[in-house]
Every structure is written in structure tokens, then in C-alpha cells.
Amino acid sequence: MLTKRLKAITDLVPNNASVIDIGTDHAYIPIYLYQKNITTNITASDISSKVLEYSLENLKKYNLDTKIPLVLSNGLSDIQRKYDVAIIAGMGTHTIKSILNSPNIPDTLIIQSNNDHYKLRKFMMELGYKIDREVVIHDKKHHYIIIRYIRGFEKLTEAELTFGKSNNLEYLNHLRETYQYLYTKSKDKIFLNYINMLDDFIEKILDC
Ligand SMILES: C[S@@+](CC[C@H](N)C(=O)[O-])C[C@H]1O[C@@H](n2cnc3c(N)ncnc32)[C@H](O)[C@@H]1O
Structure with a gap:
């Protein structure tokens, strides 16, 4: 049984695509994709040989050790x-x-990055990738941002670079509460600025 985060990642994988899972660790994503027949053309890779020993054990458990190649890279x-x-x-x-x-x-x-989503979105835009789907998953007190990119050009606004393109109101309201809390604590105007940006952003989404 996959976590909500891992399941949301697999939901974005196109059927029958050839896939590499970089930093596979437990190899849960490749195992799920194979078992659900989303794709059987999947490679699992990791930078750590120790980790790959563990991945191999998991693949063996599901009789997939001869079906899913493991690559140290x-x-x-x-x-x-x-x-x-x-x-x-x-x-x-x-x-x-x-x-x-x-x-x-x-x-x-x-x-799915664990931090610095602004930097990631800016980097990807400059690399020549555009956001095809962006989803936010709320699981066990954490919000996870998962983005599917395809090659192409787009010019994200400052608000889109900051808050993304998920249009997930639960997440945006959570961000607003966090900035409000931080502003109350610190009186730092930067948080007030984020709150104003966020209010405009949410209003535009609700207008659509
Ligand atoms: C926290 S785990 C994430 C596992 C899995 N992808 C997930 O989302 O649950 C990060 C994994 O990435 C691997 N990793 C870190 N840097 C890497 C790199 N440059 N190339 C390949 N794997 C890397 C680590 O060895 C570790 O197994």
C-alpha cells in the first residue's frame, strides 16, 4: 500500500511510457507501476549501492527482481x-x-522536491520545461508538491513561481495561515507582502 504522496506520483505516469525512477530507495514506485501494469518498462536507480541492496530485497519480495533493472548511478x-x-x-x-x-x-x-519550490520552478522554466500538471497532496501534516513537466516554454508570474499552478485552495489557505502566524510573531513585512500576493492570487483563481 503506497503512501498518498507516492500514489499521487504514480498517478502522473503516462501508460506504457519507459520510466526511470532516480533515487528509488525502497523501489515502491517501480513495484507499483509494474504491478498495476501502468508500465512494465521501468528502471530503478540510486546513487547508493547500500540502498540498492535494500531495493533488491523489496523487488525479490514481489518477484520483480528479474523484471525491474536496478542501476547504480x-x-x-x-x-x-x-x-x-x-x-x-x-x-x-x-x-x-x-x-x-x-x-x-x-x-x-x-x-517532488522537499524544499525551495520557487527555485525549482524558476530553474525548470529556464531549462526549457513547462508545468503540465501540478498537484498538492496533504498527508500526515505535510503538503507535498508534485509537478509533471514537459519540454516547452512558459513565463510564470512571480505569484506562480511562489505559489505554483495547483490552484489547490486548501493548500493556499494553509500557506496564508502560516504567513499570518509568522507575521504576527515577527512583524516582518515580508510576510505581509506574501499575504497580499496570496490574496490577489486566490481572488484570481476564484474569479475563473
Ligand atoms: C529520501 S529518498 C526518496 C526515495 C523515493 N524516491 C521517495 O520519494 O520516497 C532519496 C533517495 O535518493 C537517493 N539519491 C540522492 N542523491 C541522488 C543522486 N544524485 N542520484 C541518484 N540517487 C540519489 C538517495 O540515496 C535516497 O535513496
């Missing part, structure tokens, strides 16, 4: 072939950016 650096889709989840934006500094990046990327 720092990002895409030791990956020879090109995939339709790369999944990069559960890492920070700094690591994700270093992984994407590669000549053979797939045309579709499913990314």
Missing part, C-alpha cells in the same frame, strides 16, 4: 539510454538541479 550520469519519463522524488531542489544537469534528460519529468 549518480542521477543520469551512468545511464546510457534515454527514457520517456524520469521520476525524481523525495529529494531537495539542490540535488534535483544537479541531477538535471545532464545531456540525456527525458522529455517528461515528474518531480
